[in-house]
Amino acid sequence: MGRRGKKKGRPVSGWVVLDKPVGMGSTEAVSKVKWLFNADKAGHAGTLDPLASGMLPIALGEATKTVPYVMDGTKVYRFTVTWGEERNTDDLEGVATQNSENRPTKAEVSGVLADYIGVISQIPPVFSAIKIGGERAYDLAREGEAVKIPAREVEIDRLDIIHHDDNSTEFEVECGKGTYVRSLARDMGRQLGCYGHISTLRRLAVDPFTDEDFVTVEELEAARPTISEDDVARPDFSVMDGYVVETAVALDCxxxxxxxxxxxxxxxxxxxxxxxxxxxxxxxxxxxxxxxxxxxxxxxxxxxxxxxxxxxxx
Missing domain, CATH: 2.30.130.10 (PUA domain)
Known part of the structure; x- marks a missing residue:
């Protein structure tokens, strides 16, 4: 008796603008959304670290053909830099590599912001998905190898202070493709002579999507119909599909x-x-x-x- 082929998913197409929770990886989020929608194809536009929350646009079906256009879109992040410690990952996940008792004033932080606006040269974190000689930088770094990543030009349209206290500063940044927020924290900390790392990070927007398009995993789970194993009953996905943004929206540019x-x-x-x-x-x-x-x-x-x-x- 021949083996039965793998069941194909639904041919649903469009964008799911997921509000990714902290602790979930981007690949895990795509797999979860693909399963929830019983979709035949899915992909994401721009990785979001597990320690980060916020907007992860996930393409279903034919929308996967428009992923490059969304990846090129302007992004907005809200993030907190904790001063006094630099870490090898430039965020909370790593180990401390530099320490300082110095803490910058709000005026001192404001005084360096102009250096990070416009087209700037930036070195990505060593713990990143950048390929060095065909290998991912984070794989080389985890194996203890010295990783040298060349600087690249990125564009930052806006960098504002949202809140400042004795030990940390909260920022909001509007930036272009390829910008590493973790590198901003590292570089500002070094320039201010106090070191720093990202302690919270949330992506608020990826052009052309806004927070009005957000949907959570919990909302999708609540809307998912029961799927019969024997495939006799046809589940009604109409409520779930109401969360899908038209594919064409990704091409507003x-x-x-x-x-x-x-x-x-x-x-x-x-x-x-x-x-x-x-x-x-x-x-x-x-x-x-x-x-x-x-x-x-x-x-x-x-x-x-x-x-x-x-x-x-x-």
Missing amino acids: LPQVPLTDEAAQRVRLGNPVIVRGRDAPIEAEEACATVRGKLVAIGAVEGGQFKPKRVFTA
């Missing part, structure tokens, strides 16, 4: 090309269509085509025509 039903069908078959509408782009290297808010394709606008490059089926 691109010029938008609205299509009629007829034009959408042509595009789904890989054919170009004439771009119509007063606000439609004339030329664009990359654009997003939709019909009634539903994503149809990503493509280019050339010579007054939308030419599909990647078509979406759901």
